Amino acid sequence: MRLKNKVAVVTGAGSGIGKEIGETFLREGAKVVFSDIHDDFSEIENLEGDAKYLKCDVSSASEVIDLIEKTIDLFGGIDVIVNNAGIGSLGGILDVTDEDWQKVIDVNLSGTMYGMREAAKKMKEQNKKGSIINISSILGSVGFNGALAYSASKGGVVQLTRSGALDLAESSIRVNAIAPGFIRTNMTKDVLEDDNFNAMVKSSTPLGHVGEVEDIANAAVYLASDESKYVTGNILHVDGGWTAK
């Protein structure tokens, strides 16, 4: 059990990558708060281990403060946060709307910052060698046409990770990001069902196929565990080689 005695919060854990990370953390012995924007998460009842669900819209700083405080009330502390909640958005520089831009920045970028800040304050207060894991994207490292706001938000997550890691190093709190390539989830279902888009993704990925949620969850276990105790400020690309080109 690689995460025994750790308390972890995962945002956006109602589906896709976040759900898989939460379930994998549970199997590795962590106590896990699954959090998402929805009122409830019926599957929580069927999970084995110490799992709780808390509703939280990460674009609201006060809801994130509440999430961290309730986690501490439930489990006595916080060792790990995975800032995973995110939304997709299509549109390039000529057609991105102010509304779309703001929404994506509020959720993907500000939401990540709120999670980092509020978790770090409590980790420091409790003298925890915590691990903060942000979910960026290959689109945070390389350009991609037609997803301007999303790419900008994920590039911002990369820099939150690097600068946050430097700010928190003296407190022995580590900050890393995972940058997934295309992974089959609700977010990508529609685009991956498009034959042309699917073919483009496969031909752009050196390993030749899209990824699975477990590829990201396995990377998250490593970054959450003490196995990565000398790793901070790192962007771990789990992308079938997309960004190696």
Ligand code: NAP
């Ligand atoms: P997903 O299946 O849509 O899961 C994201 C979850 O976050 C959903 O349950 C979503 O609820 C929730 N959410 C949306 N807005 C929220 C908010 N304001 N506060 C809290 N929760 C919120 O997508 P996913 O593919 O697993 O994505 C997870 C993360 O991985 C995202 O940050 C995404 O950008 C990143 N990522 C994904 C891929 C990929 O190929 N799938 C690649 C690179 C990076 P709703 O369903 O109601 O929106």
